[in-house]
Amino acid sequence: MTLTFTLIDLAGSVALLLWGTHMVQTGIQRAFGASLRSLLGRALHGRLGAFLAGMGITAALQSSTATGLMTAGFTAGGLVELVPALAVMLGANVGTTLIVQLMSFNVVTASPALILAGVLMFRKASTTRAHDLGRVLIGLGLMLLALHQLLGLFTDYEDAPSLRMLLGAASTVPLVDVLLAAGLTWAAHSSVAIVLFIMSLSAQNVVPPDAAFALVLGANLGTAINPLLEGATASDPASKRLPVGNLLSRAVGVVLALAAIGPLGRFMVTIEPDNARVVADFHTLFNLVLACLFLPVLSPYARLLGRLLPQRAAPTDPSRPLYLDPAALQIPMVALGNAAREALRLADVLGDMLAGARAALVDGDRKLIVETRQRDDILDHLNTAIKTYLTSLDHEQLAENDLRRVHEILTFVINIEQAGDVVDLNLLPHATKRVKRGLAFSKEGEAELLAMLDRLMANLRTAASLFMTEDTRAARMLADEKVTFREAESTATASHFERLRSRRIDTAQTSALHLDLLRDLKLINSHIVAAAAYPVLERTGALLPSRIAANEM
Known part of the structure; x- marks a missing residue:
C-alpha cells in the first residue's frame, strides 16, 4: 500500500469517526432536548455521580474525545455546571482505560448490529425520540467501525523498519515520546487507538517500557487537545473553561508522571512483567491517580478557571437580558x-x-x-x-x-x-x-x-x-x-x-x-x-x- 493510499485511508477513518461522533451528539441533543438540563441534573448530582457518568458515557461511546466534545457543548450552553462537567471528564479519562482493558474482545462485531438497528429506527420509527435514538445507534456503530479501521492501519505499519528506527531514536528522550504520541492522538482523534498501538509496539519490544509509558502519557495529553481546538473559534472565553481545565489537569499529571518515570516504570514492570499488559495497567493507574488528585479540589479549580476565562456577554446577543438590573x-x-x-x-x-x-x-x-x-x-x-x-x-x-x-x-x-x-x-x-x-x-x-x-x-x-x-x-x-x-x-x-x-x-x-x-x-x-x-x-x-x-x- 502506497503512502498516498495510507494517508487517504487514515483521513477517511478519522472523518468517519468524527461523523459518528457528530451523529451521537446531535442525536442525544435532539432526543432529550429541553429536558436535558433536569436529566443531567439528576444524573450528575454529585462529583462521584458525575465521575461515574463520564466513565460510563466514554465506555459506551468508545471515545473520550466524543465525551469531551459533547460535554463541552452542554457546558457552553449552560446545561451542565463546570464542576460536574470537570468530574465527567475525569471519569472519561478512566473510561478510556476500561476500553483498552476490554479491547481484547472483538467489540467491532457489534458495529453492524448497531448500524442495522439504528437505520431501522431512523427510517421506520413513528416517534421523534425513537428516530433520534436511531441516529445515536448509527453514530455508535460508525465510531466502532472507524476505530477498528484505525487500529488496522496502525497494525499494518508497526513492523516497518523506518518506524522501528524512528521510535528507537525517540525512546531515549521521554519528552519527545510525549510530544510524538500527543500529535498522533490529536491526528487520530482517539487515545484508545494510540494506546492499543503502543501496547502492540511494547509487546514486540519495538520500544522499551519507559518509552511506552511516556508515549501513553502523550496519548492522554493529545486526546484533550481536540475539544479545545473545536471551541477555539468561540467568542465567549467561558465556553473554553471545560476543555482548558481538562487539558491543564492532564498536563499537570503528565509533568508529575514524567518526573517520576524512572522509579515508576521499575515499579510497574515488577508487578506486571508482560510488556503489553503493563502498558494498559500504567494507562489505568495514571488516570485513576489523576482523578484522585483533582476530584477533591474541583470547586476551587472551577473558580480559578472562571477568573482566567470570564464570561463575555456580546452586546448584540439577542438572548442577553437588557433591563434586568x-x-x-x-x-x-x-x-x-x-x-x-x-x-x-x-x-x-x-x-x-x-x-x-x-x-x-x-x-x-x-x-x-x-x-x-x-x-x-x-x-x-x-x-x-x-x-x-x-x-x-x-x-x-x-x-x-x-x-x-x-x-x-x-x-x-x-x-x-x-x-x-x-x-x-x-x-x-x-x-x-x-x-x-x-x-x-x-x-x-x-x-x-x-x-x-x-x-x-x-x-x-x-x-x-x-x-x-x-x-x-x-x-x-x-x-x-x-x-x-x-x-x-x-x-x-x-x-x-x-x-x-x-x-x-x-x-x-x-x-x-x-x-x-x-x-x-x-x-x-x-x-x-x-x-x-x-x-x-x-x-x-x-x-x-x-x-x-x-x-x-
Whole structure:
C-alpha cells in the first residue's frame, strides 16, 4: 500500500469517526432536548455521580474525545455546571482505560448490529425520540467501525523498519515520546487507538517500557487537545473553561508522571512483567491517580478557571437580558418594571417567529425556517433570565399588588415561551415537511392559513399592549378573540372538508398537514390570550371558572 493510499485511508477513518461522533451528539441533543438540563441534573448530582457518568458515557461511546466534545457543548450552553462537567471528564479519562482493558474482545462485531438497528429506527420509527435514538445507534456503530479501521492501519505499519528506527531514536528522550504520541492522538482523534498501538509496539519490544509509558502519557495529553481546538473559534472565553481545565489537569499529571518515570516504570514492570499488559495497567493507574488528585479540589479549580476565562456577554446577543438590573432588586417596584420591559421582548421575538412562519409557508424557504426556529432559543434564555430575576426578589418586602404583578409577569412570559415552543416544535416542522415533500395547498386553503396567521399576530400586539396597560376592556376584547379564533378554525376545517369532498385537494398528506396547522394556530392563540387577558379578567372577577353550563336537576 502506497503512502498516498495510507494517508487517504487514515483521513477517511478519522472523518468517519468524527461523523459518528457528530451523529451521537446531535442525536442525544435532539432526543432529550429541553429536558436535558433536569436529566443531567439528576444524573450528575454529585462529583462521584458525575465521575461515574463520564466513565460510563466514554465506555459506551468508545471515545473520550466524543465525551469531551459533547460535554463541552452542554457546558457552553449552560446545561451542565463546570464542576460536574470537570468530574465527567475525569471519569472519561478512566473510561478510556476500561476500553483498552476490554479491547481484547472483538467489540467491532457489534458495529453492524448497531448500524442495522439504528437505520431501522431512523427510517421506520413513528416517534421523534425513537428516530433520534436511531441516529445515536448509527453514530455508535460508525465510531466502532472507524476505530477498528484505525487500529488496522496502525497494525499494518508497526513492523516497518523506518518506524522501528524512528521510535528507537525517540525512546531515549521521554519528552519527545510525549510530544510524538500527543500529535498522533490529536491526528487520530482517539487515545484508545494510540494506546492499543503502543501496547502492540511494547509487546514486540519495538520500544522499551519507559518509552511506552511516556508515549501513553502523550496519548492522554493529545486526546484533550481536540475539544479545545473545536471551541477555539468561540467568542465567549467561558465556553473554553471545560476543555482548558481538562487539558491543564492532564498536563499537570503528565509533568508529575514524567518526573517520576524512572522509579515508576521499575515499579510497574515488577508487578506486571508482560510488556503489553503493563502498558494498559500504567494507562489505568495514571488516570485513576489523576482523578484522585483533582476530584477533591474541583470547586476551587472551577473558580480559578472562571477568573482566567470570564464570561463575555456580546452586546448584540439577542438572548442577553437588557433591563434586568441586579441593583434594582432592592427596590421591588423598579425591579418589576424592569422585568415587565424584558417580558415585552419575548412578545417581539414571538412576533418575529410568527412572521417567519408566515413567510416560510408562502415561500418554502428552508433557510428561513432554520433561522426562525433558532429564535426559540432566545425565548428560552429570556424566559429563564426573567424567572430567575423575579424569584430573586425578597417576597417579604413585596406588597400584595407587587405579588400580583409578579404572578402576571410570570404568567405572561411562560405562556409566550410556550407559544414559541408550539411554533418551534409543531408549526415550523409542518412547514419543513411541506417543503421536503413538495406539497402545495389550494389557493383557498393557503388564504385561510395566512388570514389566521395575520389575526394571530394582531392578537399578539394586543396582548403586549394589554400587558402594560391592564385595561379591562382590552382584556375582554382579547378574550373574545379566543371564541372568534375557535369559530374561524371550525369554519376553515369545514371548508377544507368541502374541498376534500370535491377533490380540490391533491393528496391526503396535504389534508393532514392543513388540519395540523389549523390546530397549531389555535393553540398558539390560546397561549396568547392566557398570557395577558386572563390575569386581568381574573383580578376583576370577570373570568368564569368554566365554560360548561351547570347541571339543572
